[in-house]
Amino acid sequence: MSRDFIEIAAVTDAGSVRQFNEDSIVTDPEIGVAILADGMGGHRAGEVASHMATQIIMSGLQTQVAELRSAVAQHPPLRAVEESIIRANRAIFDAAQGQPTYHGMGTTLALTLFFDNRVVLGHIGDSRIYRLRQNVLRLLTSDDSLLRDQIELGFISLADAGDSHNRSLVTRALGIEQSVSAHLREDEAYPDDIYLVCSDGLNDLVEDADIALIINALKANLPLAVNHLVQAAKDNGGYDNVSVILAKVLKPFPAASHKGWFSRLYDWLGLSAG
Amino acid sequence: MAKLVLSSGGSILYQCFVDKERLSVGRASHNHVVIDDPAVSEQHAVIISVGNDHILQNLQSVNATLLNGSRVVRQILQHGDVMQFGAFYLRYLNPKIADSDLDRTVLISGLQKRGDAAQHPSGPPGHQVRMPAARLANIRFPKGRVRVITGSRAGHTITLDRVVATFGKPGKGLAVVARRPQGYFITHVEGRRHPRVNRQSIGAETHPLRNGDVIDVADESLEFLLDS
Numbered sequence: 448m449s450r451d452f453i454e455i456a457a458v459t460d461a462g463s464v465r466q467f468n469e470d471s472i473v474t475d476p477e478i479g480v481a482i483l484a485d486g487m488g489g490h491r492a493g494e495v496a497s498h499m500a501t502q503i504i505m506s507g508l509q510t511q512v513a514e515l516r517s518a519v520a521q522h523p524p525l526r527a528v529e530e531s532i533i534r535a536n537r538a539i540f541d542a543a544q545g546q547p548t549y550h551g552m553g554t555t556l557a558l559t560l561f562f563d564n565r566v567v568l569g570h571i572g573d574s575r576i577y578r579l580r581q582n583v584l585r586l587l588t589s590d591d592s593l594l595r596d597q598i599e600l601g602f603i604s605l606a607d608a609g610d611s612h613n614r615s616l617v618t619r620a621l622g623i624e625q626s627v628s629a630h631l632r633e634d635e636a637y638p639d640d641i642y643l644v645c646s647d648g649l650n651d652l653v654e655d656a657d658i659a660l661i662i663n664a665l666k667a668n669l670p671l672a673v674n675h676l677v678q679a680a681k682d683n684g685g686y687d688n689v690s691v692i693l694a695k696v697l698k699p700f701p702a703a704s705h706k707g708w709f710s711r712l713y714d715w716l717g718l719s720a721g
Numbered sequence: 722m723a724k725l726v727l728s729s730g731g732s733i734l735y736q737c738f739v740d741k742e743r744l745s746v747g748r749a750s751h752n753h754v755v756i757d758d759p760a761v762s763e764q765h766a767v768i769i770s771v772g773n774d775h776i777l778q779n780l781q782s783v784n785a786t787l788l789n790g791s792r793v794v795r796q797i798l799q800h801g802d803v804m805q806f807g808a809f810y811l812r813y814l815n816p817k818i819a820d821s822d823l824d825r826t827v828l829i830s831g832l833q834k835r836g837d838a839a840q841h842p843s844g845p846p847g848h849q850v851r852m853p854a855a856r857l858a859n860i861r862f863p864k865g866r867v868r869v870i871t872g873s874r875a876g877h878t879i880t881l882d883r884v885v886a887t888f889g890k891p892g893k894g895l896a897v898v899a900r901r902p903q904g905y906f907i908t909h910v911e912g913r914r915h916p917r918v919n920r921q922s923i924g925a926e927t928h929p930l931r932n933g934d935v936i937d938v939a940d941e942s943l944e945f946l947l948d949s
Binding site: 593597602603604607609610611612613616650651652653654655657660661664665667668671675678679682683684 | 769771772773774776795796797799815854860883884885886887891892895897899901902908910911
């Protein structure tokens with residue numbers, strides 16, 4: 448697979464109000480991975496949790512993608528993502544148990560793994576993944592948040608949700624308990640699709656219609672697009688950390704080989720595996 | 722913790738904290754906040770706590786519940802809101818929300834979804850509920866527009882009332898004008914030709930726009946106008 452099947456631009460910013468940035472982002476276009484985490488916990492433990500999440504999952508996926516590409520691994524990419532998330536959850540949980548100042552720390556998570564013309568989407572908490580396809584922006588994740596529960600249960604109306612004080616209360620996070628169940632799904636990925644991975648500091652402050660407008664207008668220049676998205680969040684108050692990743696599919700990216708070692712041995716011998 | 726202050730005729734009669742999941746207001750003596758006024762129903766309204774929110778819910782239709790002077794059925798309370806029951810005023814105070822850090826991400830346990838939540842099919846996630854962005858407080862954006870001087874749209878005026886607007890042609894020369902609280906700014910997006918402002922190329926830098934500036938991008942010439 449060539450190096451440039453996907454283009455990624457990413458930026459994280461403390462926002463206009465906060466002193467610290469508890470968000471963490473890591474991307475690797477070479478293996479088609481973008482990871483975002485929005486940490487929580489006192490004494491800046493949120494920063495520790497979000498950085499642990501992005502680093503551990505990225506290093507796990509680097510190994511796993513190499514295995515998938517060489518066809519050593521036979522399990523699906525979704526399983527690779529799940530394993531890496533489980534490992535990160537365990538590490539954050541253990542660190543929180545072992546260090547009083549880290550007690551209760553956790554993090555949201557949103558990630559994409561592009562492999563074999565498909566994308567694996569994983570998320571926990573209120574960080575989001577959107578997709579822009581043919582100029583239409585669509586939210587692909589469902590927040591684990593109290594506000595969403597309130598709306599679904601009819602406690603408050605959608606029209607009133609903008610006034611809620613519950614915007615940042617998440618109902619599920621990485622590293623809080625011994626085990627975690629992440630939302631995982633797989634989707635077809637087509638050339639020109641643009642995936643947006645963001646923390647709530649973006650979508651809480653910028654309406655979806657404006658997010659769509661900015662990405663559509665600036666899709667030829669992804670670094671400029673991420674900067675304008677962050678700028679819009681800050682101009683609208685910017686009271687939270689804001690992180691934005693845009694990943695654009697440049698061309699089809701079929702896996703080099705779906706074959707196992709046995710059929711490759713046949714190929715090498717010049718025989719047909721049938 | 723949020724607080725309620727009951728007053729009538731300018732004097733404070735009663736105060737209490739909103740420390741219950743469901744706090745009742747009415748004329749009957751079993752209510753948490755008892756209001757002895759014939760215009761108030763026995764069970765008139767409740768204040769429901771959900772996370773950091775307190776939601777005012779009117780219980781019946783005979784006697785209205787007024788919030789800041791308007792009739793409401795159900796409404797999220799904001800710091801300083803005044804509810805009116807007959808001749809009595811109930812003020813909602815939540816200073817913690819007024820000036821704190823509630824926007825920090827915090828984990829809490831989710832709401833128990835009962836059987837009736839089944840009527841919200843889970844389907845593909847994210848499609849049934851569109852969560853709106855937070856209400857914006859006190860942010861004023863300038864009002865600007867561009868008048869097309871030359872080009873296929875000559876004579877047209879385009880209002881710059883969105884967060885961004887692009888001008889020019891993709892591939893050839895495309896520029897973006899961003900609307901920000903401090904004014905409008907133009908930046909080159911793509912193409913070999915960079916936009917010019919008052920005959921000067923802006924290069925790769927973001928350039929602030931002033932009233933009367935002339936912008937050349939691709940084949941169009943535009944005049945930027947800022948309403949004062």
